[in-house]
Amino acid sequence: MSLLEVEDLTVTFAQKGERPFTAVDxxxxxxxxxxxxxxxxxxxxxxxxTSLAIMGLLPKRGNRVSGSVRFAGTELLSxxxxxxxDRRGSDLAMVFQDPLTSLNPVVTIGVQVAEVLExxxxxxxxxxxxxxxxLLDQVGIPDPHRxxxxxxxxxxxxxxxxxxIAIALACQPKLLIADEPTTALDVTIQAQILALLRQLVAxxxxxxxxITHDLGVVAGLCDEVxxxxxxxxxxRGERHELFxxxxxxxxxxxxxxxxxxxxxxxxxxxxxxxxxGDNIPWSGGCAFAPRCSNEIGVxxxxxxxxxxxxxxxLRCHNPVxxxxxxx
Amino acid sequence: xxxxxxxxxxxxxxxxxxxxxxxxxxxxxxxxxxxxxxxxxxxxxxxxxxxxxxxxLGRAMLRLVEPxxxxxxxxxxxxxxxxxxxxxxxxxxLQMIFQDPLSSLDPRQSVEALLTEGMRAHDLATDKAxxxxxxxxxxxxxxxxxxxxxxxxxxxxxxxxxxxxxxxxLALDPDVIIADExxxxxxxSVQAQVINLLDDLQREFGLTYLVIAHDLAVVRHxxxxxxVMYLGGVVEETTSEQLYREPLHPYTKALLSAIPVPDPxxxxxxxxxxxxxxxxxxxxxxxxxxFHTRCPWRQETRCAEERPELVEFAPGHRVACHYAKExxxxxxxxxxxxxxxxxxxx
Numbered sequence: 001m002s003l004l005e006v007e008d009l010t011v012t013f014a015q016k017g018e019r020p021f022t023a024v025d026x027x028x029x030x031x032x033x034x035x036x037x038x039x040x041x042x043x044x045x046x047x048x049x050t051s052l053a054i055m056g057l058l059p060k061r062g063n064r065v066s067g068s069v070r071f072a073g074t075e076l077l078s079x080x081x082x083x084x085x086d087r088r089g090s091d092l093a094m095v096f097q098d099p100l101t102s103l104n105p106v107v108t109i110g111v112q113v114a115e116v117l118e119x120x121x122x123x124x125x126x127x128x129x130x131x132x133x134x135l136l137d138q139v140g141i142p143d144p145h146r147x148x149x150x151x152x153x154x155x156x157x158x159x160x161x162x163x164x165i166a167i168a169l170a171c172q173p174k175l176l177i178a179d180e181p182t183t184a185l186d187v188t189i190q191a192q193i194l195a196l197l198r199q200l201v202a203x204x205x206x207x208x209x210x211i212t213h214d215l216g217v218v219a220g221l222c223d224e225v226x227x228x229x230x231x232x233x234x235x236r237g238e239r240h241e242l243f244x245x246x247x248x249x250x251x252x253x254x255x256x257x258x259x260x261x262x263x264x265x266x267x268x269x270x271x272x273x274x275x276x277g278d279n280i281p282w283s284g285g286c287a288f289a290p291r292c293s294n295e296i297g298v299x300x301x302x303x304x305x306x307x308x309x310x311x312x313x314l315r316c317h318n319p320v321x322x323x324x325x326x327x
Numbered sequence: 328x329x330x331x332x333x334x335x336x337x338x339x340x341x342x343x344x345x346x347x348x349x350x351x352x353x354x355x356x357x358x359x360x361x362x363x364x365x366x367x368x369x370x371x372x373x374x375x376x377x378x379x380x381x382x383x384l385g386r387a388m389l390r391l392v393e394p395x396x397x398x399x400x401x402x403x404x405x406x407x408x409x410x411x412x413x414x415x416x417x418x419x420x421l422q423m424i425f426q427d428p429l430s431s432l433d434p435r436q437s438v439e440a441l442l443t444e445g446m447r448a449h450d451l452a453t454d455k456a457x458x459x460x461x462x463x464x465x466x467x468x469x470x471x472x473x474x475x476x477x478x479x480x481x482x483x484x485x486x487x488x489x490x491x492x493x494x495x496x497l498a499l500d501p502d503v504i505i506a507d508e509x510x511x512x513x514x515x516s517v518q519a520q521v522i523n524l525l526d527d528l529q530r531e532f533g534l535t536y537l538v539i540a541h542d543l544a545v546v547r548h549x550x551x552x553x554x555v556m557y558l559g560g561v562v563e564e565t566t567s568e569q570l571y572r573e574p575l576h577p578y579t580k581a582l583l584s585a586i587p588v589p590d591p592x593x594x595x596x597x598x599x600x601x602x603x604x605x606x607x608x609x610x611x612x613x614x615x616x617x618f619h620t621r622c623p624w625r626q627e628t629r630c631a632e633e634r635p636e637l638v639e640f641a642p643g644h645r646v647a648c649h650y651a652k653e654x655x656x657x658x659x660x661x662x663x664x665x666x667x668x669x670x671x672x673x
Contacts, residue, residue, distance in 0.1 A: 042514040042515065042516060043514055142604075156605040156606075157605075158605055159605070186376035186377055186541065186606070187376065187541070187542075187543070187582060187585045187586055188376065188581060188582060188585045188602045189376075189605065190585065190587075191584075191585035191599060191601055191602075192601055192602070192603075194587070195599070195601055213514070213515065214587060215515075215589035216586065216587025216588050216589045216594075217587045218589075219587065219588065219589045219590055219591045219593075219594045220587055220588075220591065220594030220595070239591045240591045240592070243589065243590055243591050244591075244592075253516060254515060254516060255589060256519075257515055257516050257518070257519035258515055258518075258519070258544070258589055259518075259519070259522065259542075259544045259545050259547070259548035259549075260544060260548075260588065260589070260590075261543065261544045261547060261571065261583065261586050261588055262571070262588060262590075262593065263548070264568075265547065265548070265567045265568050267548075268523060268526070269519040269522055269523055269548070270519070271516060271517070271518075271519030271520040271522075271523060272516035272519075273520075275484045275485070275486050275487075275514070275516070275517050276514065291516075
């Protein structure tokens with residue numbers, strides 16, 4: 001049994017007087033213990049909403065969630081709030097993009113880590129604070145005994161993100177969801193945080209879902225990569241295979257449009273034309289068709305299904321041809 | 328002579344405190360002695376992490392913030408010597424593109440108004456027919472249709488807004504365009520469109536660019552020469568090719584190794600130089616070499632006491648490191664840096 005099985009997860013936002021908008025559209029994937037799974041896509045592709053739906057953190061009103069999210073056999077979507085609170089922090093935990101807004105500005109770092117331990121492991125404040133200092137030390141915060149008494153504003157961005165990771169990992173969750181954990185950080189700090197995440201999940205049973213727009217981050221970290229476009233998974237594969245031979249025109253286009261550090265100077269980029277539209281995407285054709293370089297007639301008539309093609313899951317009528325000798 | 332020459336430019340922002348007396352209790356050394364030159368028609372990339380002073384440098388060059396010391400000379404004219412009105416007129420030749428196209432475009436002005444405002448300010452919009460023709464040319468150059476003129480900024484996507492920002496800068500037929508993080512607010516697929524557009528426009532209009540960005544991959548792609556900034560100073564400057572092939576300064580090496588490459592094979596095999604700790608505060612920069620607190624190649628002598636000058640190491644390759652030669656020759660090896668707990672105050 002997989003650790004996490006997401007099946008046909010659909011999230012639709014509906015506001016009075018507005019057309020309902022499907023942010024996540026029948027997304028399915030599984031996460032095995034110890035595995036690192038990447039969800040990649042541009043803004044508006046539904047990657048963050050997917051993670052919020054898994055964690056049960058979407059607002060109560062204004063949206064409809066359907067499908068199934070099974071965590072170690074338990075259906076998370078049908079749990080009550082109280083049951084879900086028991087799970088969050090102990091079984092599943094999440095690290096958000098902006099560490100300053102996800103930490104409470106008027107509570108010390110130590111107490112914020114200790115809270116989780118008190119809630120889930122029944123520790124008393126004093127014991128929890130001692131454990132908190134240990135955890136801060138583990139995530140590489142220098143002088144942790146002084147830091148437990150400090151407030152978020154006294155820490156730098158990278159330190160705050162480390163503190164957030166310490167909170168998430170306090171109860172050794174089986175699944176950690178990291179939603180753009182390094183986007184707000186400078187590259188040298190990003191490298192530190194990525195190395196920390198890699199070191200924390202390596203050799204343990206903790207599974208990691210990495211949500212990012214940065215294909216470079218995914219390339220170095222994830223075992224399996226899901227590429228999302230307009231709320232659906234369009235391609236999924238093992239990272240080496242996926243990057244060596246992207247089959248979906250979108251994945252291919254993304255890779256061709258990134259300026260590469262190791263590319264010779266003067267090489268022209270090949271951007272994807274247009275931009276992500278915000279109208280209803282998958283009804284009556286492929287949502288990517290208007291921007292696609294491989295578009296054929298059928299693309300604008302029927303939406304493609306996610307099909308297993310030679311070990312790669314692919315949602316495309318006319319995928320990029322495999323070059324001989326590759327993959 | 329180069330088109331743009333910056334000589335020992337400094338911008339120190341005073342930190343004030345006190346209710347009645349407004350005492351100055353210190354300075355933020357945002358830009359601290361930068362000299363560089365930009366040739367006509369080239370793209371100079373300025374790269375560095377947040378707080379290194381790259382944006383302030385760009386603004387100080389235009390005198391959008393008043394420099395504390397130093398000069399900027401554009402085509403033989405010292406901008407510091409100009410009075411307000413001549414400066415305003417001179418600025419036609421120096422235009423700027425900003426990071427966030429939504430907050431740099433007035434939401435209540437139509438695209439037509441946005442584009443003609445600058446032209447009117449410089450008396451370039453006197454003839455109605457000629458202006459209309461010019462507007463069509465501009466929109467065409469940035470890849471927008473003529474129907475965009477009557478629309479407002481909110482009706483466009485992020486990439487299109489950035490195109491409007493570029494058209495506005497082009498409207499005055501400038502010599503130099505300073506682009507401050509021109510693509511960092513955009514999605515990757517749209518980033519590439521704007522980068523290619525900047526490339527095309529440079530060729531078409533013979534523009535000179537100063538591109539300021541934190542993303543070294545982007546900067547390397549569009550720049551002929553690159554200056555790497557750390558804590559208010561340029562630590563290395565060379566051609567884009569050379570910087571990637573043979574980075575000399577330890578900070579450049581670390582920066583290059585920290586950037587994720589979208590290729591698992593490279594990612595798995597390459598060696599990362601992980602810097603410990605955070606950027607020190609620019610209000611209390613470390614003495615000596617600014618980078619010595621985090622530098623894996625730091626030596627016992629000189630680094631902590633003496634600030635290295637930016638000196639020519641090879642033709643066209645300048646570096647500010649006491650031990651650049653020894654590091655390049657592999658005579659000194661990196662060591663583990665203990666994390667210095669710099670207490671950051673907000």
